[in-house]
Amino acid sequence: MSAPAVEERFGRYGGRFVPETLISALDDLSAAWAAARSDTVFQDELSALLRDFVGRPTPLYPAERLSERIGRRVYLKREDLCHTGAHKINNAVGQTLLAKQMGKTRIIAETGAGQHGVATATACALMGLDCVVYMGSEDIRRQAPNVARMNLLGAKVEPVEAGARTLKEAVSAAIRDWVANVADSHYVIGSAVGPAPYPAMVRDLQRVIGDEARSQSLEAEGALPKRVIACVGGGSNSIGTFYAFLDDPVELVGVEAAGEGLESGRHGASLSAGSTGILHGALSSVLADDQGQILEAHSVSAGLDYPGVGPEHAHLRDTGRATYVSVTDTQALLAFREVARLEGIIPALESSHAIAWLLENAPESAGFDVLCLSGRGDKDLDEATAKLAELDG
């Protein structure tokens, strides 16, 4: 095969720490993606779907009132305007299309807040594939509207009762399903995590965010941004945004969830406060205790509530190419409300973390910033309204 192989490692990170049963499927997937990503027929089909079904390209929006508030120009990359309301659909459509081409008839996915589950259920409805979505029973309780959406779209939502009954356990349950049904099923992982080739493949499918933002920046300003900012949970919107700028003189800032504060131990900052370890098949930076037991993460935002992160981010951190910072639940909630009132945009609580950091870190210097608004906040209304009421006392 002439197509370049899909990366398995990013520096020391990445790899395939999975049961032997999955190795042949990962080999097949790797070969299929290496071929598909340089196959013009596949890429044309994917581009058409992204344009006509997802609604790409998404705007790069000059946020005037927000810029005025912070004292520097900022553009929002409007992934919240994608079909189903977040960047997750870019990856879901791409992987589902690939799975169909590979002859798979059944799709497995995991979901935390439900955005990736809804995106995958949507892609499966579009392409006529069976879909099962694993979701922690605690998340099912918290995200009832997304469960209803997935059911309406014809997906089967499987509750996961293990551990804290949230995203980490849902990923494990999805992997176990895949181990048992690897012949006819494809696992559409929702972030740039997991065993190779997933981190590279998900990045390839999300890089459209950064590719568009880069050319839109040049078009709008005749220049590249000074800083590119995105939130980091598993890290798919951020790696997708950063990737186009890796070779440019542009600062890359990833914003993690500090939850109740890094010192509280209740956070989701795997890069800022984690250690090198293995979770869900990849060596990366993880939250674990001194015995190597994986810890539960915490964030007000379900999409950042994950004790691991994509291996490419761990590498970008170590090389210093990207900087990783964190903001607390409270900062994110306040930013959520502030942007709603400044711009008439209700951002996802995940994206609100990136905005919260920007609000407090806007030096007076030349240039402009691009911030990935990874999703819309409708899903967060109940949670955020209640928490804001508590904050307001």
Added chain:
Amino acid sequence: MAEAAPTTASSAPSPAAGADRIAAAFAAARHDGRAALMPYMMGAFPDAGSGRRIARVYSDAGADLVELGIPFSDPLADGPVIHAAATAALQAGATLESALEACREIASEIPVVAMCYSNMILSTGEDEFASRLAEAGAAGAIIPDLPLGEGAEIKEAMAVHGLAVVPLIAPTTSPERRREICAGAEGFVYLVSTTGVTGERAELPPELEDLAASAREESGVPVAVGFGISTPAQIASIAAIADGVIVGSRLVRAVQDAGDLESAAVAVSEFLAAAREALEGS
């Protein structure tokens, strides 16, 4: 070899002893005209004292080797029964050391192979982890999320401390890869019977016989079959095609379902007696 040749493994064994002790245990069973019986147990489940007691029962009830699970928070290769046991053990405060108490209890009698996940090894430090296994008398390690091509440092550290790193092969493993794994195997080859995670199955796949035959031909060490084996009839049929039979979830469930430690001991003892009977003449 005519007997199991137990070593005084409760003190630190000499390097390379692990693979030899495992080989001796398989050879002794074969000398008796049967496949080896390797029950699995979860260490420190439901607590450290129970772990020691269950290990004692395994050894007394005719286990040839014991596979000892080290509780881990995210055991990807395990099904619901073993996952739940690990979670319960950790909630009760299990550590590597408390799980290894079961190993110390019986390591001077029969070889104990620890089943542990990579992150615990990495987090403890490869050398430190291996030295603690060796110090507890373990003969080897099964690392279900460390396939061929990953974790050279882990494998080296295990070797330095005389521990055999037992590789797994699955029905989905390509013949080429299977040959490479079998050729480099230490202790024994762990043949995963079915495409799936650990847990009881009503039926085992028909292609297992061919797979076991190939693995035995390609490997210089014994081949033991595990995953899904839960009845004496299944044990007898596996014994006819492999060198060893591994029973896991069925026994962990027996411990889980028993109201107290005494009933658990009786339940696993009875199951192992039936298993040994099923093995006679294999």
